Amino acid sequence: MRRTVGALLRKELLVELRTLESVPGMSLFAVTTFVVFHFALNRNSVDGDLAAGILWVTLLFAAILGVNRLFVADAEEGGFDAFLLAPVDRSAMFIAKALTLLAYMVVLELVAVPAFALLLLGPSLGGAMPGLALILLLGDVGVAVIGTLVAALAVRTRARDLLGPLLALPLLVPIVIGGARATSPLLALAHPTGPAARWLATLGLYDLVFGLIAFALFDFLLED
Protein backbone atom coordinates (compact mmCIF):
# COMPACT_ATOMS: atom_id res chain seq x y z
CA MET A 1 0.00 0.00 0.00
CA ARG A 2 2.76 2.44 0.99
CA ARG A 3 4.65 1.73 -2.25
CA THR A 4 1.51 2.36 -4.33
CA VAL A 5 0.63 5.56 -2.48
CA GLY A 6 4.23 6.73 -2.95
CA ALA A 7 4.13 6.02 -6.69
CA LEU A 8 0.80 7.78 -7.12
CA LEU A 9 1.85 10.77 -5.02
CA ARG A 10 5.12 11.13 -6.91
CA LYS A 11 3.22 11.01 -10.21
CA GLU A 12 0.70 13.63 -9.02
CA LEU A 13 3.38 16.06 -7.91
CA LEU A 14 5.43 15.55 -11.08
CA VAL A 15 2.41 16.25 -13.28
CA GLU A 16 1.58 19.39 -11.27
CA LEU A 17 5.18 20.60 -11.38
CA ARG A 18 5.22 20.17 -15.17
CA THR A 19 1.80 21.70 -15.89
CA LEU A 20 1.41 24.19 -13.00
CA GLU A 21 -2.33 23.92 -13.59
CA SER A 22 -3.65 23.85 -10.03
CA VAL A 23 -1.55 25.53 -7.34
CA PRO A 24 -0.64 28.74 -9.22
CA GLY A 25 -4.29 29.19 -10.22
CA MET A 26 -5.49 28.63 -6.67
CA SER A 27 -2.91 31.06 -5.25
CA LEU A 28 -3.60 33.74 -7.83
CA PHE A 29 -7.32 33.41 -7.19
CA ALA A 30 -6.83 33.88 -3.44
CA VAL A 31 -4.60 36.95 -3.80
CA THR A 32 -6.96 38.51 -6.35
CA THR A 33 -9.91 37.91 -4.04
CA PHE A 34 -8.13 39.68 -1.17
CA VAL A 35 -7.49 42.65 -3.47
CA VAL A 36 -11.19 42.68 -4.42
CA PHE A 37 -12.20 42.57 -0.73
CA HIS A 38 -9.76 45.37 0.03
CA PHE A 39 -11.49 47.69 -2.42
CA ALA A 40 -15.04 46.39 -2.02
CA LEU A 41 -15.06 46.83 1.75
CA ASN A 42 -13.45 50.23 1.41
CA ARG A 43 -11.46 49.59 4.58
CA ASN A 44 -7.75 49.62 5.18
CA SER A 45 -7.89 46.69 7.55
CA VAL A 46 -10.17 44.04 9.01
CA ASP A 47 -10.01 41.99 12.19
CA GLY A 48 -11.91 39.45 14.31
CA ASP A 49 -14.96 37.73 12.78
CA LEU A 50 -14.80 39.62 9.50
CA ALA A 51 -11.11 38.83 8.95
CA ALA A 52 -11.59 35.15 9.78
CA GLY A 53 -14.61 34.94 7.47
CA ILE A 54 -12.81 36.56 4.55
CA LEU A 55 -9.80 34.29 4.98
CA TRP A 56 -11.79 31.04 5.15
CA VAL A 57 -14.27 31.85 2.38
CA THR A 58 -11.38 32.79 0.08
CA LEU A 59 -9.49 29.59 0.92
CA LEU A 60 -12.66 27.56 0.32
CA PHE A 61 -13.23 28.93 -3.19
CA ALA A 62 -9.56 28.64 -4.06
CA ALA A 63 -9.66 25.01 -2.91
CA ILE A 64 -12.59 24.31 -5.25
CA LEU A 65 -10.30 25.15 -8.19
CA GLY A 66 -7.90 22.43 -7.06
CA VAL A 67 -10.71 19.95 -6.39
CA ASN A 68 -12.03 20.43 -9.94
CA ARG A 69 -8.61 19.64 -11.45
CA LEU A 70 -7.71 16.75 -9.15
CA PHE A 71 -8.70 13.85 -11.42
CA VAL A 72 -8.68 15.58 -14.80
CA ALA A 73 -5.37 14.14 -16.03
CA ASP A 74 -6.44 10.64 -14.95
CA ALA A 75 -9.80 10.89 -16.68
CA GLU A 76 -8.49 12.45 -19.88
CA GLU A 77 -5.31 10.42 -20.29
CA GLY A 78 -6.54 7.00 -19.20
CA GLY A 79 -4.84 7.00 -15.82
CA PHE A 80 -7.99 5.65 -14.19
CA ASP A 81 -8.01 2.58 -16.43
CA ALA A 82 -4.30 2.00 -15.95
CA PHE A 83 -4.72 2.16 -12.18
CA LEU A 84 -7.78 -0.10 -12.21
CA LEU A 85 -5.85 -2.71 -14.20
CA ALA A 86 -3.13 -2.89 -11.55
CA PRO A 87 -3.34 -5.45 -8.74
CA VAL A 88 -3.33 -2.82 -6.00
CA ASP A 89 -5.58 -1.65 -3.19
CA ARG A 90 -7.80 1.03 -4.69
CA SER A 91 -7.82 2.97 -1.43
CA ALA A 92 -4.23 3.90 -2.31
CA MET A 93 -5.58 6.29 -4.90
CA PHE A 94 -7.81 7.97 -2.32
CA ILE A 95 -4.91 8.42 0.09
CA ALA A 96 -2.56 9.72 -2.63
CA LYS A 97 -5.13 12.15 -4.03
CA ALA A 98 -6.06 13.43 -0.56
CA LEU A 99 -2.37 13.95 0.26
CA THR A 100 -1.94 15.77 -3.05
CA LEU A 101 -4.83 18.11 -2.30
CA LEU A 102 -3.47 18.61 1.22
CA ALA A 103 -0.11 19.61 -0.27
CA TYR A 104 -1.86 22.01 -2.66
CA MET A 105 -3.69 23.61 0.28
CA VAL A 106 -0.51 24.04 2.30
CA VAL A 107 1.27 25.73 -0.61
CA LEU A 108 -1.81 27.87 -1.26
CA GLU A 109 -1.80 29.04 2.35
CA LEU A 110 1.93 29.79 2.26
CA VAL A 111 1.04 32.36 -0.40
CA ALA A 112 -2.46 33.39 0.68
CA VAL A 113 -1.93 33.99 4.41
CA PRO A 114 0.98 36.47 4.02
CA ALA A 115 -0.96 38.17 1.21
CA PHE A 116 -4.00 38.41 3.50
CA ALA A 117 -1.89 39.86 6.31
CA LEU A 118 -0.39 42.39 3.92
CA LEU A 119 -3.54 43.47 2.09
CA LEU A 120 -6.32 43.26 4.67
CA LEU A 121 -5.41 42.19 8.17
CA GLY A 122 -5.23 44.80 10.93
CA PRO A 123 -3.60 42.92 13.82
CA SER A 124 -0.16 41.40 13.42
CA LEU A 125 -0.08 37.66 12.71
CA GLY A 126 3.12 37.08 14.70
CA GLY A 127 1.70 35.62 17.93
CA ALA A 128 -1.27 34.02 16.22
CA MET A 129 0.75 31.90 13.80
CA PRO A 130 1.04 28.62 15.79
CA GLY A 131 -2.69 28.59 16.53
CA LEU A 132 -3.60 29.63 12.98
CA ALA A 133 -1.35 26.92 11.52
CA LEU A 134 -3.13 24.28 13.63
CA ILE A 135 -6.58 25.48 12.56
CA LEU A 136 -5.56 25.67 8.90
CA LEU A 137 -4.13 22.15 9.05
CA LEU A 138 -7.35 20.75 10.50
CA GLY A 139 -9.34 22.60 7.84
CA ASP A 140 -7.00 21.40 5.10
CA VAL A 141 -7.43 17.77 6.09
CA GLY A 142 -11.21 18.16 5.82
CA VAL A 143 -10.93 19.91 2.44
CA ALA A 144 -8.56 17.19 1.18
CA VAL A 145 -10.79 14.32 2.25
CA ILE A 146 -14.10 15.79 1.08
CA GLY A 147 -12.56 17.31 -2.04
CA THR A 148 -11.08 13.97 -3.11
CA LEU A 149 -14.37 12.16 -2.58
CA VAL A 150 -16.36 14.75 -4.50
CA ALA A 151 -13.82 15.05 -7.31
CA ALA A 152 -13.84 11.28 -7.84
CA LEU A 153 -17.62 11.37 -8.01
CA ALA A 154 -17.80 14.32 -10.40
CA VAL A 155 -14.96 13.50 -12.78
CA ARG A 156 -16.81 10.70 -14.55
CA THR A 157 -19.79 12.91 -15.36
CA ARG A 158 -20.09 15.26 -18.31
CA ALA A 159 -20.95 18.21 -16.05
CA ARG A 160 -17.95 17.72 -13.76
CA ASP A 161 -17.03 21.44 -13.66
CA LEU A 162 -20.49 22.21 -12.31
CA LEU A 163 -21.14 19.10 -10.25
CA GLY A 164 -17.84 19.29 -8.33
CA PRO A 165 -18.49 22.67 -6.69
CA LEU A 166 -22.22 21.94 -6.24
CA LEU A 167 -21.43 18.79 -4.25
CA ALA A 168 -18.37 20.13 -2.48
CA LEU A 169 -19.66 23.48 -1.19
CA PRO A 170 -22.41 22.19 1.14
CA LEU A 171 -20.05 19.56 2.54
CA LEU A 172 -17.27 22.09 3.07
CA VAL A 173 -19.43 24.77 4.73
CA PRO A 174 -19.04 23.22 8.22
CA ILE A 175 -15.26 23.43 7.78
CA VAL A 176 -15.52 27.11 6.88
CA ILE A 177 -17.77 27.77 9.87
CA GLY A 178 -15.54 25.81 12.26
CA GLY A 179 -12.37 27.32 10.83
CA ALA A 180 -13.69 30.88 10.94
CA ARG A 181 -15.01 30.53 14.50
CA ALA A 182 -11.75 29.02 15.69
CA THR A 183 -9.68 31.67 13.89
CA SER A 184 -11.71 34.71 14.95
CA PRO A 185 -10.26 35.09 18.48
CA LEU A 186 -6.74 34.91 17.03
CA LEU A 187 -7.39 37.85 14.73
CA ALA A 188 -9.15 40.11 17.26
CA LEU A 189 -7.66 43.60 17.40
CA ALA A 190 -8.27 43.94 21.14
CA HIS A 191 -7.34 41.10 23.52
CA PRO A 192 -6.50 38.34 21.00
CA THR A 193 -6.71 34.89 22.56
CA GLY A 194 -5.93 31.33 21.50
CA PRO A 195 -8.16 29.30 19.17
CA ALA A 196 -11.47 28.15 20.62
CA ALA A 197 -10.96 24.51 21.69
CA ARG A 198 -14.60 23.68 20.96
CA TRP A 199 -14.19 24.58 17.29
CA LEU A 200 -10.88 22.80 17.01
CA ALA A 201 -12.56 19.65 18.31
CA THR A 202 -15.43 20.15 15.86
CA LEU A 203 -13.00 20.41 12.94
CA GLY A 204 -11.11 17.33 14.11
CA LEU A 205 -14.29 15.29 14.48
CA TYR A 206 -15.57 16.39 11.07
CA ASP A 207 -12.26 15.36 9.49
CA LEU A 208 -12.42 11.97 11.18
CA VAL A 209 -16.04 11.25 10.21
CA PHE A 210 -15.59 12.25 6.59
CA GLY A 211 -12.23 10.52 6.42
CA LEU A 212 -13.89 7.23 7.37
CA ILE A 213 -16.86 7.78 5.04
CA ALA A 214 -14.61 8.65 2.11
CA PHE A 215 -12.31 5.69 2.77
CA ALA A 216 -15.29 3.35 2.82
CA LEU A 217 -16.96 4.79 -0.31
CA PHE A 218 -14.01 5.45 -2.58
CA ASP A 219 -13.66 1.91 -3.98
CA PHE A 220 -17.28 1.98 -5.13
CA LEU A 221 -16.75 5.29 -6.93
CA LEU A 222 -14.02 3.72 -9.05
CA GLU A 223 -16.17 0.74 -10.01
CA ASP A 224 -18.00 0.60 -13.33
Added chain:
Amino acid sequence: MAALEVEGLARRYGEREALSNVSLTLQEGQTLVVFGPNGAGKTTLLRVLATLLHPHAGRVSVLGRSLPSDAWAVRGRVGLLAHEPLLYRELTAQENLRFHARLHGVDDERVGELLESVAMSTRSREPLRTLSRGMIQRVAVARAVLHSPELLLLDEPHSNLDPAAVELVAPLIGAASGRTRVICSHDPGGGLAEADIVLGLRDGRTALLREVAQVDPSEITELYR
Protein backbone atom coordinates in the same frame (compact mmCIF):
# COMPACT_ATOMS: atom_id res chain seq x y z
CA MET B 1 -7.14 -25.17 -20.54
CA ALA B 2 -9.50 -22.39 -21.66
CA ALA B 3 -8.08 -18.90 -21.12
CA LEU B 4 -11.43 -17.32 -21.96
CA GLU B 5 -14.93 -18.67 -21.60
CA VAL B 6 -17.76 -16.31 -22.45
CA GLU B 7 -21.37 -17.39 -22.55
CA GLY B 8 -24.36 -15.17 -23.34
CA LEU B 9 -22.47 -11.96 -22.53
CA ALA B 10 -24.51 -8.77 -22.65
CA ARG B 11 -23.47 -5.23 -21.83
CA ARG B 12 -25.54 -2.06 -22.11
CA TYR B 13 -24.78 1.66 -22.03
CA GLY B 14 -28.05 3.08 -20.73
CA GLU B 15 -30.71 1.81 -23.12
CA ARG B 16 -28.26 0.92 -25.88
CA GLU B 17 -27.11 -2.67 -26.05
CA ALA B 18 -23.37 -2.68 -26.88
CA LEU B 19 -23.01 -6.46 -26.61
CA SER B 20 -25.76 -9.04 -26.77
CA ASN B 21 -25.57 -12.81 -26.28
CA VAL B 22 -21.87 -13.12 -27.19
CA SER B 23 -20.34 -16.54 -26.52
CA LEU B 24 -16.84 -17.83 -27.24
CA THR B 25 -14.06 -20.04 -25.92
CA LEU B 26 -10.33 -19.42 -26.37
CA GLN B 27 -7.65 -21.86 -25.31
CA GLU B 28 -4.37 -20.83 -23.70
CA GLY B 29 -1.81 -19.61 -26.25
CA GLN B 30 -4.43 -19.05 -28.95
CA THR B 31 -5.25 -15.75 -30.65
CA LEU B 32 -8.78 -14.47 -31.11
CA VAL B 33 -9.16 -11.71 -33.69
CA VAL B 34 -12.31 -9.62 -33.47
CA PHE B 35 -13.56 -7.84 -36.58
CA GLY B 36 -16.49 -5.48 -36.91
CA PRO B 37 -17.40 -1.96 -37.99
CA ASN B 38 -17.13 1.01 -35.62
CA GLY B 39 -19.63 0.66 -32.78
CA ALA B 40 -19.91 -3.11 -33.21
CA GLY B 41 -18.85 -3.73 -29.59
CA LYS B 42 -15.20 -4.73 -30.03
CA THR B 43 -13.80 -2.25 -27.51
CA THR B 44 -16.62 -3.01 -25.05
CA LEU B 45 -15.73 -6.72 -25.26
CA LEU B 46 -12.07 -5.93 -24.52
CA ARG B 47 -13.02 -3.72 -21.56
CA VAL B 48 -15.24 -6.43 -20.09
CA LEU B 49 -12.41 -8.98 -20.43
CA ALA B 50 -10.00 -6.47 -18.85
CA THR B 51 -12.34 -6.17 -15.81
CA LEU B 52 -12.94 -2.47 -16.52
CA LEU B 53 -16.65 -3.02 -17.32
CA HIS B 54 -19.07 -5.35 -15.58
CA PRO B 55 -21.06 -7.77 -17.71
CA HIS B 56 -24.78 -7.09 -17.40
CA ALA B 57 -25.75 -10.65 -18.31
CA GLY B 58 -24.06 -13.92 -19.11
CA ARG B 59 -21.03 -15.72 -17.74
CA VAL B 60 -17.44 -14.53 -18.25
CA SER B 61 -14.38 -16.45 -17.13
CA VAL B 62 -10.88 -15.02 -17.72
CA LEU B 63 -7.80 -17.12 -16.94
CA GLY B 64 -9.98 -19.47 -14.95
CA ARG B 65 -11.54 -16.74 -12.81
CA SER B 66 -15.14 -15.63 -12.94
CA LEU B 67 -15.94 -11.96 -13.63
CA PRO B 68 -16.79 -9.66 -11.99
CA SER B 69 -16.57 -11.51 -8.66
CA ASP B 70 -12.91 -12.57 -9.07
CA ALA B 71 -11.78 -9.48 -10.98
CA TRP B 72 -9.15 -8.78 -8.32
CA ALA B 73 -7.43 -12.06 -9.23
CA VAL B 74 -7.40 -11.27 -12.96
CA ARG B 75 -5.95 -7.77 -12.72
CA GLY B 76 -2.22 -7.88 -13.11
CA ARG B 77 -2.47 -10.99 -15.31
CA VAL B 78 -3.93 -9.04 -18.21
CA GLY B 79 -2.22 -6.47 -20.45
CA LEU B 80 -4.45 -3.96 -22.21
CA LEU B 81 -3.37 -1.92 -25.21
CA ALA B 82 -6.32 0.38 -25.75
CA HIS B 83 -7.10 3.24 -28.15
CA GLU B 84 -5.74 5.60 -25.49
CA PRO B 85 -2.13 4.87 -24.50
CA LEU B 86 -3.01 5.04 -20.75
CA LEU B 87 0.05 7.22 -20.24
CA TYR B 88 0.45 10.73 -18.86
CA ARG B 89 1.40 13.29 -21.52
CA GLU B 90 3.42 15.46 -19.14
CA LEU B 91 5.59 12.60 -17.90
CA THR B 92 8.45 11.08 -19.87
CA ALA B 93 8.33 7.54 -21.24
CA GLN B 94 10.67 6.45 -18.45
CA GLU B 95 8.61 8.14 -15.71
CA ASN B 96 5.39 6.65 -17.07
CA LEU B 97 6.79 3.14 -17.22
CA ARG B 98 8.42 3.43 -13.78
CA PHE B 99 5.06 4.55 -12.39
CA HIS B 100 3.35 1.48 -13.88
CA ALA B 101 6.23 -0.73 -12.76
CA ARG B 102 5.63 0.34 -9.15
CA LEU B 103 1.89 -0.31 -9.45
CA HIS B 104 2.63 -3.83 -10.72
CA GLY B 105 5.58 -4.53 -8.42
CA VAL B 106 8.03 -4.77 -11.33
CA ASP B 107 11.74 -3.84 -11.09
CA ASP B 108 12.98 -0.65 -12.75
CA GLU B 109 15.46 -2.78 -14.73
CA ARG B 110 12.56 -4.18 -16.77
CA VAL B 111 11.64 -0.60 -17.73
CA GLY B 112 15.06 -0.05 -19.26
CA GLU B 113 14.92 -3.37 -21.12
CA LEU B 114 11.52 -2.62 -22.59
CA LEU B 115 12.45 0.91 -23.63
CA GLU B 116 15.41 -0.63 -25.40
CA SER B 117 13.28 -3.25 -27.13
CA VAL B 118 10.84 -0.66 -28.50
CA ALA B 119 13.78 1.57 -29.53
CA MET B 120 12.75 4.40 -27.23
CA SER B 121 15.82 4.58 -24.99
CA THR B 122 17.19 7.75 -26.57
CA ARG B 123 13.85 9.62 -26.26
CA SER B 124 12.88 8.13 -22.90
CA ARG B 125 13.54 11.33 -20.95
CA GLU B 126 11.31 13.58 -23.03
CA PRO B 127 7.70 14.32 -22.08
CA LEU B 128 5.26 12.19 -24.04
CA ARG B 129 3.53 15.28 -25.42
CA THR B 130 6.65 16.02 -27.47
CA LEU B 131 6.71 12.55 -29.09
CA SER B 132 4.99 11.39 -32.26
CA ARG B 133 1.90 9.15 -32.07
CA GLY B 134 3.91 6.21 -33.31
CA MET B 135 6.49 6.68 -30.55
CA ILE B 136 3.74 6.97 -27.93
CA GLN B 137 2.20 3.75 -29.26
CA ARG B 138 5.57 2.01 -28.84
CA VAL B 139 5.73 3.18 -25.22
CA ALA B 140 2.12 2.01 -24.76
CA VAL B 141 3.12 -1.44 -26.03
CA ALA B 142 5.93 -1.48 -23.46
CA ARG B 143 3.43 -0.51 -20.76
CA ALA B 144 1.00 -3.24 -21.78
CA VAL B 145 3.63 -6.00 -21.43
CA LEU B 146 5.59 -4.47 -18.54
CA HIS B 147 4.22 -6.95 -15.99
CA SER B 148 4.50 -9.97 -18.33
CA PRO B 149 0.74 -10.58 -18.58
CA GLU B 150 -0.63 -14.00 -19.52
CA LEU B 151 -3.44 -12.50 -21.60
CA LEU B 152 -3.01 -9.60 -24.01
CA LEU B 153 -6.01 -7.50 -25.03
CA LEU B 154 -5.01 -5.45 -28.04
CA ASP B 155 -7.24 -2.82 -29.64
CA GLU B 156 -5.85 -2.11 -33.10
CA PRO B 157 -2.28 -2.56 -31.80
CA HIS B 158 -0.57 -1.44 -34.99
CA SER B 159 -2.36 1.89 -35.33
CA ASN B 160 0.12 4.75 -35.79
CA LEU B 161 3.02 2.31 -36.19
CA ASP B 162 5.18 2.29 -39.33
CA PRO B 163 6.23 -1.10 -40.79
CA ALA B 164 9.58 -1.01 -38.98
CA ALA B 165 7.85 -0.35 -35.65
CA VAL B 166 5.39 -3.19 -36.31
CA GLU B 167 8.38 -5.52 -36.62
CA LEU B 168 9.92 -3.99 -33.51
CA VAL B 169 6.92 -4.72 -31.29
CA ALA B 170 6.21 -8.18 -32.77
CA PRO B 171 8.29 -10.08 -30.17
CA LEU B 172 6.32 -8.33 -27.41
CA ILE B 173 2.74 -8.52 -28.68
CA GLY B 174 2.95 -10.73 -31.78
CA ALA B 175 2.48 -14.49 -32.06
CA ALA B 176 6.12 -14.90 -31.03
CA SER B 177 5.25 -13.61 -27.55
CA GLY B 178 3.53 -16.95 -26.91
CA ARG B 179 0.74 -15.24 -25.00
CA THR B 180 -2.98 -15.72 -25.30
CA ARG B 181 -4.23 -12.74 -27.28
CA VAL B 182 -7.48 -11.01 -28.16
CA ILE B 183 -6.95 -8.53 -30.98
CA CYS B 184 -9.46 -6.03 -32.36
CA SER B 185 -8.67 -5.29 -35.98
CA HIS B 186 -10.00 -3.64 -39.12
CA ASP B 187 -7.35 -5.23 -41.32
CA PRO B 188 -8.68 -8.52 -42.78
CA GLY B 189 -5.33 -9.62 -44.21
CA GLY B 190 -3.21 -8.86 -41.15
CA GLY B 191 -5.90 -9.99 -38.73
CA LEU B 192 -6.50 -13.37 -40.36
CA ALA B 193 -2.75 -14.00 -40.48
CA GLU B 194 -2.61 -13.63 -36.68
CA ALA B 195 -5.83 -15.47 -35.81
CA ASP B 196 -6.60 -18.94 -34.54
CA ILE B 197 -10.24 -18.03 -33.95
CA VAL B 198 -12.18 -15.26 -35.70
CA LEU B 199 -15.06 -13.39 -34.15
CA GLY B 200 -17.14 -11.01 -36.25
CA LEU B 201 -19.37 -8.55 -34.43
CA ARG B 202 -22.15 -6.44 -35.86
CA ASP B 203 -24.34 -4.22 -33.67
CA GLY B 204 -23.06 -6.03 -30.59
CA ARG B 205 -24.11 -9.48 -31.83
CA THR B 206 -22.05 -12.39 -33.08
CA ALA B 207 -22.10 -12.40 -36.88
CA LEU B 208 -19.23 -14.84 -37.30
CA LEU B 209 -17.37 -17.21 -34.98
CA ARG B 210 -15.12 -19.84 -36.53
CA GLU B 211 -11.60 -21.21 -36.67
CA VAL B 212 -9.51 -19.19 -39.08
CA ALA B 213 -9.11 -22.08 -41.54
CA GLN B 214 -12.85 -22.03 -42.12
CA VAL B 215 -13.10 -18.28 -42.74
CA ASP B 216 -13.20 -16.78 -46.20
CA PRO B 217 -11.70 -13.25 -46.29
CA SER B 218 -14.79 -12.07 -48.18
CA GLU B 219 -16.86 -12.82 -45.06
CA ILE B 220 -14.79 -10.25 -43.14
CA THR B 221 -15.29 -7.65 -45.87
CA GLU B 222 -19.01 -8.44 -45.75
CA LEU B 223 -19.12 -7.49 -42.04
CA TYR B 224 -18.32 -3.89 -42.92
CA ARG B 225 -21.03 -3.55 -45.60
